[in-house]
Structure formats: C-alpha cells, structure tokens
Amino acid sequence: MAVPAVPIPAAPPAPSPLSAGDTAWVLVSAALVLLMTPGLAFFYGGLVRRKNVLSVLMQCFVVICILSVQWVVFGYSLSFGPDVKGIIGSLGWAGLRNVGAEPFPAYAATIPHSVFMIFQAMFAVITPALILGAFAERMRFSAFCLFILLWATFVYDPVAHWVWSAGGFLSRIDAGGNIGRGAADFAGGTVVHINAGIAALVAALVLGRRVGSVSPPHSLPFAVLGAGLLWFGWFGFNAGSALAANGLAANAFVATHVATAAAGLGWVLCDWIYHGKPTTLGVISGAVAGLVAVTPACGFVTPMSAIWIGLGAAVFCWLAVTLVKAKFGYDDSLDAFGVHGVGGIWGALATGLFADKAVNGVSGLFQGDAGQFGLQVKAVLITVVYSFVVSFILLKLVDWIVGVRVNEHEERVGLDLTQHKEAGYTVLE
Amino acid sequence: MKYVIAIIQPDRLDPVLDLLEKKEIHLVTVSNVMGRGRQKGISTVYRSHREAGNLLRKVKLEIAVNDAFVNATVGAILKGAYTGEIGDGKIFVLDLQECIRVRTGETGGTAIG
Numbered sequence: 001m002a003v004p005a006v007p008i009p010a011a012p013p014a015p016s017p018l019s020a021g022d023t024a025w026v027l028v029s030a031a032l033v034l035l036m037t038p039g040l041a042f043f044y045g046g047l048v049r050r051k052n053v054l055s056v057l058m059q060c061f062v063v064i065c066i067l068s069v070q071w072v073v074f075g076y077s078l079s080f081g082p083d084v085k086g087i088i089g090s091l092g093w094a095g096l097r098n099v100g101a102e103p104f105p106a107y108a109a110t111i112p113h114s115v116f117m118i119f120q121a122m123f124a125v126i127t128p129a130l131i132l133g134a135f136a137e138r139m140r141f142s143a144f145c146l147f148i149l150l151w152a153t154f155v156y157d158p159v160a161h162w163v164w165s166a167g168g169f170l171s172r173i174d175a176g177g178n179i180g181r182g183a184a185d186f187a188g189g190t191v192v193h194i195n196a197g198i199a200a201l202v203a204a205l206v207l208g209r210r211v212g213s214v215s216p217p218h219s220l221p222f223a224v225l226g227a228g229l230l231w232f233g234w235f236g237f238n239a240g241s242a243l244a245a246n247g248l249a250a251n252a253f254v255a256t257h258v259a260t261a262a263a264g265l266g267w268v269l270c271d272w273i274y275h276g277k278p279t280t281l282g283v284i285s286g287a288v289a290g291l292v293a294v295t296p297a298c299g300f301v302t303p304m305s306a307i308w309i310g311l312g313a314a315v316f317c318w319l320a321v322t323l324v325k326a327k328f329g330y331d332d333s334l335d336a337f338g339v340h341g342v343g344g345i346w347g348a349l350a351t352g353l354f355a356d357k358a359v360n361g362v363s364g365l366f367q368g369d370a371g372q373f374g375l376q377v378k379a380v381l382i383t384v385v386y387s388f389v390v391s392f393i394l395l396k397l398v399d400w401i402v403g404v405r406v407n408e409h410e411e412r413v414g415l416d417l418t419q420h421k422e423a424g425y426t427v428l429e
Numbered sequence: 430m431k432y433v434i435a436i437i438q439p440d441r442l443d444p445v446l447d448l449l450e451k452k453e454i455h456l457v458t459v460s461n462v463m464g465r466g467r468q469k470g471i472s473t474v475y476r477s478h479r480e481a482g483n484l485l486r487k488v489k490l491e492i493a494v495n496d497a498f499v500n501a502t503v504g505a506i507l508k509g510a511y512t513g514e515i516g517d518g519k520i521f522v523l524d525l526q527e528c529i530r531v532r533t534g535e536t537g538g539t540a541i542g
Contacts, residue, residue, distance in 0.1 A: 216473055216480050275474050285476060322477035335476060 017103055019110035022244040026108070026115050029240025032233045033122035037064055037129050039229025043288070044133050046222030047281075047334050049215050051414025052137045053222075053424040059144055063129040066145060067152050071121040072096055078157040080107065080120065083167030083175050088158050106166040106177030108243040119240060124160070127192045128152050133336030134200035135207045135404075138411050141419040143404045150394045151199060155387055160191050163379065170379050183379035184355060184362050184372065186252065187241035189296025189347040194383045197341020199391040200332060206395045207405050209331040212412065220280055227284035231260055234291045238298045251359055252298035256291065259298070259310035263290025266314025274322070282318075289317040289339050293347035297354060300362050305354035312350060313343045345380055352376030430525035430541060431499045433492040436464060437510040437518040442488050445509030449492075452501040456541065458491040468515045487518065493528055495538045 041060035045053045067075070074094045081089030093099050096117065104113040128148045132139075139147075162168040163185050167175035170190075172182035185191060217223060238256040242249035267286025268278045293313035294306050301309065321338035332338060352373035355364030363369035398404055405411075410418035417423060437445060442459065449457060463484035470482040494502050499522065506520055530540040 216475055216483070271474075271477070275477065277474070279474060281475050318477070326477075 017105075017109060018112065019244070022108075022110040022246075023112065023115055025245035025249065026111050026119050026240055026243055029236035030115070030119040030122050032236025033119070033126065033240065034064070034233075036122075036230055036233035036237065037061075037126045039226050039233055040126065040129055041226065042222045043226025043230060043284070044136060044223075044334050046219040046224075046226060047217040048136050049414070050218040050425060051416055053218060053416065054422055055141070055415035055419055056132065056136055058141070058420060059132050060129050062145065063132075063148055064125050066149055067125045067128065068121055070149060070152055071124050072117075075124055075152060075157055076117050076120065078153070079124070079160040080117075080165045083161075083165060086167055086169030087161070089161050089165060106173055110244060116243065119243075120160075123188055123192060123237070124152060124156060127156050127188075127196050130193070130196035130336055130340050131200045131203060133334035133340075134204040134332045136333040137415065138207055138210050138333075138405055140403055140406050141415070143398050143402045146402060147394060147398045147404070150398065151391065154394060155195060155199065155390050156191070159195050159383055159386065162382075163191050170375075170382065181371070181375065183348075183375050184300050184351050185296040185348065185379065186299030186351075186360075187238045187295045189292070189344050189351065190379050190383050193292045193295060193340045193344030194348060194380060195344075195387045197337050197339075197344050198384050198387040200336035201330065201341060202388055202391040203395060204330045204332040204337065206392065206399070209329075210333065210411065211408055214331075214333075217281065224280060224284055227287055231287060231291065234260075234295075238295060242299060248299055248360060251303070254303045255298040255301060255306035256294050258303050259294035259306040259313070260287050260290040262307045262310030263287060263293070263314040266290075266311045267318050270314065270318040270322075285317070285321075285335070285339060286314045289313040289343040292340055292343035293350065295344075296347045297351040300351055300355040300360050300364075302354075302356050302359060305356065309347060309350045309354065312346055316346050317343050345384075348376050348380050349373070430528060430538065431494055431496065432523040432525040433490075433494060433499070433502050433506075434521040434523070435490045435492075435506045435510065435518065436462065436487050437490065437506070438512065438516060439486055439488045441510040441512070441517075442490075445490065445506055448505035448509045449502065452498070452505055454492065454494065454498060454502055454505065456493060460489045460491075462487050462489045466516065466519070485516065493525055493541050495541055 037060050041057045045056040048056055077091050077093035078089045081093040084090050099113050099117050101112045103109050103111060108116045128151055162170045163183055165171055166173045166177050170183045172179050174180055234256060235253055239249045239253035242252055264283045264287035267282045271282040272278045290310040290313050293309050297309055317339050320342040321335045325338055353365045355362045357363045357367060362372060365373040395404060464487050465484050470484055472479050472481045473483055492502055503520055510517055528540045529536050
C-alpha cells in the first residue's frame with residue numbers, strides 16, 4: 001500500500017469493536033457444535049437394533065433441518081430477544097431483524113451478533129436431538145417432527161431465555177447487560193442437559209416400553225465413532241461458550257477434556273468392579289457423562305476440580321442406568337435421562353460446589369458461598385419441574401393429534417422400513 | 430452320494446480346509462452362522478444390562494461327496510476342528526438324492542467331482 005507523503009488531516013475512524021480472533025474462534029466453534037448432532041446420530045444409531053438405525057440417523061438429521069429454520073424465523077428471538085418480564089424474548093428479533101454484523105455487547109462485545117446467533121443455533125439443534133435416545137425405536141416420525149418443533153418453542157426457548165438472556169429471571173446478565181448474581185451455567189448444563197434429560201424421562205414414561213426383547217446394540221463401533229465426534233465437537237460447545245479466544249476459553253477447554261477423561265475412567269472402573277470386565281460401551285458412556293457434567297462448570301472451575309466432577313458424573317450416571325432404571329422399569333432406550341438428566345443435575349450442583357473465584361469471578365460452596373449453591377439448586381428445580389410438566393403436556397397433545405407411537409406390527413418390523421421405506425444395510429448385493 | 434454338514438468353531442476353519450485339501454476334497458461351501466449347543470450360549474453386558482443366552486458365532490461347512498470320500502471328509506473335519514473344549518461342534522451326514530452341475534447339466538457322481 002502506498003503511504004501518502006503528506007498526512008491527511010482527518011479524524012481517525014473509530015476502532016472496530018470486533019475482534020478477528022474471537023470471531024474466527026466462535027465461527028469455528030459453531031461448526032464444531034454442529035458436528036455433535038451427526039456424532040450423536042452415530043452414538044445413538046450404533047446402540048439401536050439394525051432395523052432402526054436409519055430412523056435414529058434420520059431423526060438427528062431432520063432436527064438440524066427443522067430447528068435451524070425455526071431458530072432464525074422466531075426461535076432466536078424468543079430465546080435471546082428483548083426481554084418480556086424475565087420470562088421470554090419478544091418477537092422483536094424475529095426473522096433476524098436487528099441481528100447482523102454489529103455486536104450485541106450484552107452477549108458478546110467483540111463478535112458480530114449474527115455469529116453469536118448461529119453459535120446458539122447449534123445448541124438449539126442438539127438439545128432436542130438428545131431426547132430421542134429415550135423414545136428410540138418406537139416413535140412415529142410425524143409425531144417426532146411435531147414434538148421437536150413444539151418442544152423447542154415451548155421448552156427450550158423459554159428456558160434458554162431464563163438462564164442466558166439479558167434480563168432472564170435466572171440469568172447472570174440483567175436487562176441492562178450488566179453481569180450480576182445468577183445461576184452459573186457456562187455452556188448449558190441446565191438449559192441443554194437437564195432440560196433434555198427430564199423431557200427424555202417423560203417421553204420414556206409416556207411412550208411406554210418397547211415390545212419384545214430388546215436386543216444388544218447392533219454396532220458398538222458406530223457408537224464409539226459417535227462418542228469420539230461428540231468429544232471433539234464438545235470443545236466448541238464448552239470452550240466456544242467463552243465467546244472469545246481467551247484464557248477463559250482455554251480453561252473451559254482443559255476442564256472439559258480432563259473431566260471427560262476422568263469420567264470415562266470412572267465408568268470403566270465401575271463396570272470392572274461390578275461386572276468383572278471393563279466394557280467399551282462403559283468407557284464411551286462415561287466420557288459422554290463427563291462431557292455433560294462439566295458443561296455448566298467448565299468456565300467456573302479449575303481443571304483439578306473438573307476431575308472430581310468427571311468422576312462424580314461417572315458414578316452417579318452409572319448408578320442411574322444400573323440400579324435406578326432397573327428398579328423403576330422405565331424404558332429409556334439409550335439412557336438419555338440416565339446420562340443427560342442425571343449428569344446435568346450433578347454438573348449444575350457441582351458448579352455451585354467447585355466454582356473458583358479466580359477462574360471467572362464466581363465462588364462456590366467450597367469457597368464459602370452458599371448463596372451461589374442455592375442459586376444452582378433453584379435453577380435445577382425450576383428447570384426440572386418446568387421441563388417435566390410442559391414436555392408431558394406436549395407429548396399428550398402430539399399423541400392426540402397424530403399418535404406418538406407406531407403400532408406393534410410397525411415396531412416389530414422396524415422403523416426404517418415402516419417410517420422411511422428404506423433399509424440401513426443390505427444382506428445380498 | 431452323501432451331504433456332509435459340519436458346524437465348527439470359527440477359528441478352526443483354516444485347519445479343516447487344509448486337511449480337506451490334502452485329501453483332495455475341494456468342493457466346500459462355508460457360511461457364518463449363529464447357534465448354541467449344550468453350553469447354552471453366552472451372556473453379554475451392555476450398560477449393566479445383562480443379555481443372557483446370546484447365540485455363539487459358528488462356521489458351517491457343507492460338502493457334497495461320493496461315498497468313497499465320506500470317511501476322508503469326516504476324518505479331516507474331526508481332526509481339524511478338534512480342541513477338546515465344549516463347543517467344538519457337530520457333523521451331520523445325510524443321504525444325497527441328486528446333484529446337477531449347472532454349467533454342463535451333468536448329474537450324479539460325475540457332477541460332484
């Protein structure tokens with residue numbers, strides 16, 4: 001570039017508030033979080049029987065399609081738009097009105113508002129997808145599509161507003177954009193995992209048990225592949241939630257990684273001690289439980305605390321799928337409640353125990369702040385009750401409109417053939 | 430003509446094929462099958478959920494032979510498939526009514542060879 005010989009006497013332009021580094025990191029993180037949903041498809045798809053593998057992959061993929069459109073049309077506005085009495089966002093940002101290249105500083109001061117929006121879109125996509133683990137192998141596809149759309153609108157969007165928006169009644173951010181006291185949920189323990197986990201329990205109860213014998217997973221290698229993709233994508237989910245390429249993102253990244261490793265180890269040890277053999281399904285289940293539990297905590301705790309959070313997740317989730325599910329007999333096909341519900345509740349409470357002021361300015365119970373722990377308990381209870389009640393109503397409504405469950409013949413033949421007229425695998429050429 | 434069906438351990442397939450080869454018995458059809466015998470299958474554990482009585486992986490050989498080769502065939506399978514453990518498998522020998530080679534239309538003993 002040629003340098004003018006004589007300086008031009010004009011006022012320098014105001015420096016752009018945007019950071020190229022932060023913007024790049026959050027864009028990449030959004031793509032990482034997107035990959036979690038196909039990853040989840042393989043994690044869940046490997047665990048069902050051969051005759052239902054496509055139904056699971058299809059449900060995961062269609063969630064991306066339905067909710068990405070819902071999000072830009074009105075979902076983002078309901079979740080993060082201008083606050084209405086702390087309960088819900090207005091429709092002021094529907095159709096991405098006022099959501100463009102300018103940052104919205106209350107959420108993220110150094111990246112375009114549209115980047116924050118699309119990062120959050122990926123969370124809105126994967127959360128309902130988590131629920132399908134509970135009703136896999138028996139839900140009618142039309143009912144699935146309707147339920148997912150309703151659930152995102154009436155459960156996910158409001159809860160995301162309460163916990164994360166400027167002005168939400170559980171949020172750390174007030175309507176003026178100032179950070180104060182509130183439930184500490186860094187990347188979505190309450191909004192994503194407790195919310196989806198409780199909806200999963202309700203779905204398992206409303207749909208009832210699968211018919212016949214439930215055979216073993218048809219492809220554990222697929223499940224391992226899926227778990228690996230989830231672990232990889234989760235770095236975007238958690239470290240990306242710093243919304244900047246900074247030290248907090250690094251802390252979240254490291255905490256996420258070690259909690260996951262510790263939880264995989266913990267579950268394997270439980271299996272080894274209780275069943276005499278370490279299982280592959282155990283190590284990946286533990287890893288996912290660790291990812292779930294560290295999600296709310298990763299931006300508030302030190303990596304050493306994250307190890308305890310991971311180990312706790314392994315033990316509590318292992319107990320939930322081993323003892324609690326067997327005792328109560330609900331058919332949570334792929335343990336969406338056992339892993340996401342239980343792991344999410346543990347993670348939210350553990351954030352209130354282990355939060356370290358040096359990490360992100362929030363102290364937990366172990367640093368003497370019982371109030372913060374109380375806020376965590378409050379957010380957990382409200383989310384559990386709200387998700388339980390509204391998910392139940394929505395499932396009953398969908399059942400009344402189209403019927404939630406396939407008939408017994410369709411279930412025995414399999415959802416791939418009866419819902420999609422396809423087969424996942426051929427036997428002959 | 431006889432039709433010999435043998436259910437054996439999958440890892441004993443190669444020794445059995447080698448021994449058959451040495452006796453100049455080349456005709457064989459092999460398939461992966463599932464089954465259980467006196468050992469009643471095995472149990473597996475998935476997230477602490479025990480699946481009892483799962484079928485075991487086995488290999489099935491089907492061999493059509495002329496009467497002169499029956500003893501050699503059975504002998505090769507017995508020797509190659511033997512480990513002495515439960516689950517070594519079984520051999521069934523059936524009378525074979527007819528055999529037709531698709532390419533030439535030949536029938537009977539010449540078609541087998």
